[in-house]
Amino acid sequence: MEEPTSLMRRFAQLIAPCSKGQLEARAKQSQQITRRHFGKTMRLFAPLYLSNECVNNCKYCGFSRDNPIFRTTLTVDQVVTEAQHLHSMGFRNILLVAGEHPKFVSDGYLQSCIDAIKDFVPTIGIEVGPMEDDQYGELVSHGAEGLIVYQETYHRKTYETLHTAGPKKNFDWRLDCPERAYAGDFRRIGIGALFGLADWRHEAIALATHLDYLMHHCWKATFNVSFPRMQPHAGNYEYTPDPKLSLNDRDLVQLITAFRLCFPQVGITLSTREPASLRDALFPLGVTHISAGSNTAPGGYTGAGDDDLHLTVKGRRVEIEEKDTAGCSRATGQFEIDDERPVGDIAKLLRQKGFDPVWKDWDTAILTKS
Numbered sequence: 033m034e035e036p037t038s039l040m041r042r043f044a045q046l047i048a049p050c051s052k053g054q055l056e057a058r059a060k061q062s063q064q065i066t067r068r069h070f071g072k073t074m075r076l077f078a079p080l081y082l083s084n085e086c087v088n089n090c091k092y093c094g095f096s097r098d099n100p101i102f103r104t105t106l107t108v109d110q111v112v113t114e115a116q117h118l119h120s121m122g123f124r125n126i127l128l129v130a131g132e133h134p135k136f137v138s139d140g141y142l143q144s145c146i147d148a149i150k151d152f153v154p155t156i157g158i159e160v161g162p163m164e165d166d167q168y169g170e171l172v173s174h175g176a177e178g179l180i181v182y183q184e185t186y187h188r189k190t191y192e193t194l195h196t197a198g199p200k201k202n203f204d205w206r207l208d209c210p211e212r213a214y215a216g217d218f219r220r221i222g223i224g225a226l227f228g229l230a231d232w233r234h235e236a237i238a239l240a241t242h243l244d245y246l247m248h249h250c251w252k253a254t255f256n257v258s259f260p261r262m263q264p265h266a267g268n269y270e271y272t273p274d275p276k277l278s279l280n281d282r283d284l285v286q287l288i289t290a291f292r293l294c295f296p297q298v299g300i301t302l303s304t305r306e307p308a309s310l311r312d313a314l315f316p317l318g319v320t321h322i323s324a325g326s327n328t329a330p331g332g333y334t335g336a337g338d339d340d341l342h343l344t345v346k347g348r349r350v351e352i353e354e355k356d357t358a359g360c361s362r363a364t365g366q367f368e369i370d371d372e373r374p375v376g377d378i379a380k381l382l383r384q385k386g387f388d389p390v391w392k393d394w395d396t397a398i399l400t401k402s
Contacts, residue, residue, distance in 0.1 A: 036241075039294055043240045046290035047233050055286055062292040062318045069297050074382050075321045075390045076375065077125040077157070078118045081330045082106050082145060084363055085344060086131030088198030090184070092229065092262065092273075094366045095131045097198065101364035102341045102352065105136045108144045110336035115149040117333045121325060121375050124392030125155040127180065129328075129366075132161030132200065135347065143174045150175035154392050157220070161199065162209040168216025179213045180222035181206070182260070186238030187230035194229065207242075214250040221246070221253050222301065227279040228262030236287055243295060256299035256321060259287055263305050263367040281310060285317065292318035304371040311371050315385065325375035329365035338362055 036044070046058070083105035086095045094101065106114065111128075118126055128145060130137045137160065146156055157178030158171060168179070185191050188203055195201045210221050223242060225235040243257060261284070262273045279287070288300060301321040302314055311322070331337035338361055343350040371378075379389045 037244070039244060040237065040241055043290055043294045044237060046293060047236050047286060050286065055282070055289070058289040058293065059285060059317050062289040063316050065292055065296045066316075066318045066320065070299075070320050072387050073390050074315065074319070074387045075125065075299075075393060076123065076324050076379070077127055077155075077321065078121075078123045078323060078375070079127045079129045079159070079326055079328065080111070080114050080118065081328060081332060081366070082111060082128055082130040082141075083133065083136050084131050084330050084366065085133035085136040086198070087133050087347075088131075088200040089196045090198075090200060091194045091196065092184075092226070094364060097344075100343055100345075102362070103344050104330050104337040104340050104342070104363045105130075106330050106337045108141075108148050110331060111145045112148050113336045114331065114333050115153055119152055122379070122391055123375070124153060125157070126153050127157040127159055127178070127323075128176075129159045130161075132198070137161075142171060142176075146171065146174045146176050157222075162206055163212070163216075165212040165215035168213045168218055170216075172217045177218065178220040178222070179210070179218045180224075180256075180258075181209045181213070182224045182226060182258070183207060183239075183242070184226045185229040186225060186235055186242070190230045210246055211250060214246075214253055219253045220256070221250070222256035222258060222299075224258035224260060224301075226260055226262060228273050228277055231277060232279040232283060232287070236290070240291065240294065243298065247295075247298075254299070255295075256301050257291055257295075258301040258303065259284065260303055260305050263370070284310075285314070288314065288318045304369045305367070306370055308371040308373055312381065312385075315382070315387065322378070324371075324378045325373070326369055327365065328367055328369065329363045331363055332365060335362070 084095045084103050085105055086097055089097045115126060150156060156176050157180060158176050159180040162181065183206060191203050200206065210223055213221060225239050227235060243255060247255060261279055291300060299320040300318050302311060302319045303323045304326040327333055341352055341363060343352060382389045
C-alpha cells in the first residue's frame with residue numbers, strides 16, 4: 033500500500049476531531065481562499081430529469097429497478113418544454129439526469145436532447161450511467177461540456193452490499209468513469225460520494241485521494257466536488273440509513289473547509305437536499321455552485337410525461353390501473369428536496385449577502401470568429 037502524500041496527510045488532519053475554535057478559524061480561512069479564487073460569485077444550475085427508468089438495484093435509491101414507482105421517460109419535445117421552463121426562470125446551466133436503462137435512455141436519445149436545447153441553454157451537463165470514452169466524445173461533439181458521476185461509496189464491501197444487480201455492481205467501472213469522460217474530451221467533471229452509506233471520514237479521504245489523482249492525470253479539466261447526504265426516497269426501498277454513519281451539520285462544515293484548504297481552486301457544489309437555513313449559512317464558507325428550485329422527477333417542473341406513467345416489471349412496461357394511482361398523477365422523484373424556495377428568492381438572498389449570481393459561465397459565441 034502506498035504511503036499517503038503530504039497533501040493527504042494534511043487533509044486527514046483537517047477532518048480529524050477538532051475544537052470549536054479550530055473549526056471557526058478554518059471556516060474563516062476557507063471563506064478567504066474561496067473569495068480569492070472565485071470572487072463573490074455563486075454559479076446556479078438546475079437538474080432536468082429525463083427518465084426514472086433504471087436497470088440497477090441500489091438499495092438506497094428511489095429509482096431502483098425493483099422499486100414499484102410511477103415511471104416515465106420524456107420525449108425530446110417534452111425535454112424542450114422542461115428546459116424552456118427553466119430558461120424562463122433564468123437558468124442557463126442545466127444538468128440532464130437519467131436512470132441507467134439502455135432500453136429507455138438509448139443510443140441517440142441523449143444526443144437528441146442536447147441538440148434540442150443547446151441553442152438556448154449554453155451550459156449543458158449530464159449525470160447518467162457510465163459510458164465508454166467514445167460515447168462521451170459523441171456527447172461532447174453534440175454540445176455537452178460537463179459530467180457528474182458520484183461513486184456513491186468508496187467503501188468496496190459496502191458498495192457490493194448496496195448494489196445487488198445491474199451494471200452499477202461494477203465498482204471499478206464506475207470509479208474509472210471520470211477518466212473515460214476526460215478521454216472523451218469532457219473538461220468540466222464533478223465527483224462525490226453519498227454520505228451516510230459508510231463512515232464519513234473514510235469516504236472523505238477516499239474522495240480527496242480520487243480528486244487529487246484526477247487533477248494530476250486529467251490536468252486539462254476543471255473539477256467540482258459534492259457531498260450529498262442521504263435523503264428519504266420513494267418507499268425507502270430496502271435501505272434504512274445507519275445514524276452512526278450520518279454526516280451531521282458540524283461535520284459537513286469541517287468537510288467543506290478541509291476540501292477548500294487542500295484544493296483551493298476546486299469548485300464545491302451544494303444541492304437542495306440540504307435545508308434552506310443550513311444552505312444560507314454554508315454559502316460563504318467555500319461553496320461555489322448551487323442547485324435551486326429543483327425537482328427530481330421527470331417532468332417535475334411542467335408535468336410533461338405525466339400522460340405516460342407506468343410501472344416497469346422485469347424490464348417490461350406494465351400499465352397502471354386508475355385505482356392504483358391513489359390520487360397521485362406524477363412521476364416519482366429520486367429523493368426528497370429540502371430547500372424548496374423558488375430560484376428567484378435564492379438569487380435575491382445571494383445578492384443581499386453580497387454574492388453575484390452567475391447563471392452561465394460558458395457560451396459557444398466565445399469560439400465564434402468575427
